[in-house]
Amino acid sequence: MGKISISLLLLILSIVVAVESTSTGRLHPRLPTFVETQCRKTRYPEPCVTFLSNYVNPTSQDPQEIVHAALKVSLVRAIHTKTYIKNVLKEHNKKMKELQNLNLDGQEEFVWHQSNVQTWLSTVLTDAYTCLNGLNSGHSNCGKVKATIKAKVLNVAQVTSNALALFNGFASRYNSSHHG
Template identity: 40%
Template sequence: MARAMALILLVLSFLSISSASTTTVTKSSAAVAANFIKAQCGATEYPALCVESLSAYANTIGQSPQELAQAALSVSIGRAKAAKGYVTRSAKLSGLKKREVAAIKDCLEEIGDSVDRLSRSAEEMKKVKGSKGQEEFVWHVSNVETWVSAALTDDNTCMDGFSGKALNGNLKASIRSRIVNVAQVTSNALALVTRFASKP
């Protein structure tokens, strides 16, 4: 009986040590991933936003520049879709001026194009892993960069429609702040894709 009890205690202590060791490794991996994200985000135009928006993906990203770029594209898509939803709801508000209606309609078209291009970019980025040789790799990454750049242009074009004093007020400010955020995370995504593409 005493020997059985001693054996049970031995097994339990081993399991406890094993569990603590796994926790330590997990925490260590998370810290390494967090440091990697911070270092890579240093090359973007909005590093603090980059770190804030990508930290939730640390486990997936690890230390992979491709996974980092893929996550950045996912963030851009999510925020572009949220902005599109907000602009869509804004278009249904009552009492809008004719100029506001036109600006919102144009913006909605631009942000819709941005969502499409970012989605295509994310799908294209997934094909990079299966690239057979440098030429195919460059082809896929070039497509991603082209579409992300075009999405960024769409965001800026949307904001241009709200320039001038004809559209002062809360509606302009709220739409503009959301589109600016989309443009910033998209700019960061482009920088991370370019950084990934430049690595041998």
């Protein structure tokens, strides 16, 4: 349910951004916002604008506010990525615990347990092979998980790089005005 909600939220956000950009871009060219101007100085300007626009007041001209927002975005994205990876590992560990918790007492229950064990082992084996194939080819669910993890880690790197660039620019201007 959570994945569906996040996907739906991202879809709606993408549509709103697309409509906004097409409705404002052609007839009346606008001046870049302060966030856009500051983000041009970073290594990853597009994600910088995308994420910071949600955290910074549109009329703000305060570089400190942008730096604060960039630090917050970096932290939030890192926490989301950590949670995603943790959930993937948790699901895998859950399957393994089910196998470890089997109680094979009694002949009558053995047939039932045998069927469960065979099903669970087959599932784990299939998942393992699917994952191995996905790591090599990128066409399986595991490949999708790997790609998702890679994308999330790349996103954390980008927003953190942007936060560092914005902070360094702010610190440089601050030091120049107070010590120069």
